[in-house]
Amino acid sequence: MSDQLPPPGWYAAPHANNEQRYWDGTQWLEQPPAQKTPNRLQAMASNVSSKHDHAGDTDTIWSAVGKPITGIGGGRYKLTDEYLFHEKGTLSTKAQQIRTADIYDVDSAQSLAQKARGIGTITLYAQRGADQERERVVLEDVPDYREGVNAINRAAHTARESRRVRENTQHVNYAGGSPIVTQSAPAAAPSPAFDLNAELAKLGELKAQGILDDEEFRAAKRQLLGL
Structure with a gap:
């Protein structure tokens, strides 16, 4: 006769009229013990991160999810040709956007703690209009942050050039004439x-x-x- 106890599982419990009970290794239960669930905030943070993962969006040039040391409340960042979207918060999300053409400088930094975890911080500066104050935006704890800096710089440069060409075209149209025609007029033409x-x-x-x-x-x- 062996004294070895059966492994956890469903069995016909003694004196239970052949009804099955769950044996957890030490006692008989009506149901298996509940599985240990992840921390509620961790599960929520994971759900939010997956919900705001923009990597699959067709207009996305670059995207990232911040990786703070707590694992909670990381920012979500998405770059397109026209906008940089940045969101921060877990329970209440603060979402903002800024035109790429308004971005005039991008910098990056990495603390010792961030270096050990392979992340960094991107800081960018923007001015929404000639008469508006300059704005500072910080993207914290970004994985592959150097790739993000390069992507933002390229998108901002392209957007600024497109804006310059568009504004010059609008100025010519408003003037109601082509400078080329004026310049090509014969030099000997008599004045009015x-x-x-x-x-x-x-x-x-x-x-x-x-x-x-x-x-x-x-x-x-x-x-x-x-x-």
Whole structure:
């Protein structure tokens, strides 16, 4: 006869009319013991991180999820051609966005603690308008942060160039003419003042020859002068 106890599982418990009970190795139970669940905040943080993982978005150039040492409340970052989205918080999320064309400087840093964990901090500076204050945005505890710096710099440079071209085009359209046409005009072309004087002289000659009377001369002169 062996004194070895059976492994945990469902068995017909003694004196239970052949009904099965769960043996956990030390005692009989109606149901198996509940499995140990992850910490509630850790599970919530994991769920939020997966929910805000933008790596699969078609317009995403670069994305990252911050990895703070606590594992809770890391920022979520997404870069597109036009915007940099940054969110921070677990229970209450603070989401913001900034145009890539407004970003004029990007820097990075890495503390000793971050270096040991392979993460870093990205700091960028932006100005939303010529009359607006400069803004400082910090992306903390970012994995592969150097890749993020390069991606943000490239997107910001491209967006600024596109804005410059667009603004120049709008200025030309507003002016109502093409600078190329003006520059290509013959250098010897007479000025408007010279043309007007020549036409007035011709009218004087016509009047002197008796081709135009006084009334016709005055009417033609007013027409030339735009009166």
